[in-house]
Amino acid sequence: MDEALHKAAGLVRRAGCVLALTGAGVSVASGIPDFRSPGGLWERHDPMRVATAEALARHPERVWAFLLDALAVAGRARPNPAHTALARLEAAGRLSGIVTQNIDGLHQAAGSRNVVEFHGSLARYSCMGCGLAHDPTAALALTAGDIPWRCRDCGGVVRPDIVFFGEAIPLDALGKSGQLALAADCIVVAGTSGEVAPANLLPREIKARGGVVVEINLMESAYKGLSDVRIAAPAEIALPALADFVLS
Ligand SMILES: [Zn+2]
Structure with a gap:
């Protein structure tokens, strides 16, 4: 993962505004x-x-x-190092926010403040x-x-x-994620394979405007061909390592 990690850290460091998009893979190490x-x-x-x-x-x-x-x-479930790494990046001013497909509230529990819950919350x-x-x-x-x-x-x-099947994504979540995506020139996609719309459109939007896509997924995903780099490691390993590089 070292070469991909170095490349990803460089892209994140050079970006003006970084957004994160997270999915189920981020919470697996929390026992979900x-x-x-x-x-x-x-x-x-x-x-x-x-x-x-x-x-x-x-x-x-x-x-x-x-x-x-x-x-x-x-x-x-309690936050794992993937959640705390994103909270560290936000606290250091290197991450504008997180759009998550997870409903577990673990980003907020880890200290992240600007979290858009695309599919709502069990809290x-x-x-x-x-x-x-x-x-x-x-x-x-x-x-x-x-x-x-x-x-x-x-x-x-x-x-x-x-958000149950057949229900719409909440309008405020759509609006806030759209604003975050519009401001971002880099998106870190972690633990989501890109099969669920409309969250999977955010990386495409940012890429279409000339931004970069950093992907953290153990397996190849629907973002293949879109990602500028993929770190093929679990989120709870890759995100803390990425945060260490970016904040060093
Ligand atoms: Zn009532």
């Missing part, structure tokens, strides 16, 4: 397997039965059984009936007998602020 990988949540649950807007409306108990499983995985809840915001720590205390989680005020089903 990629939903789509072996051992991931989609091995135990059919996403079309438990993670759609329609299922939430018609079968909230089924959706909440899935959410309890997701919370059991994400609720005990925010509201009632589908009256809109009341509900305490995320209460979600972690739910057991099988408590689901679906119901609003104490109106009895409506409480939902997490995550």
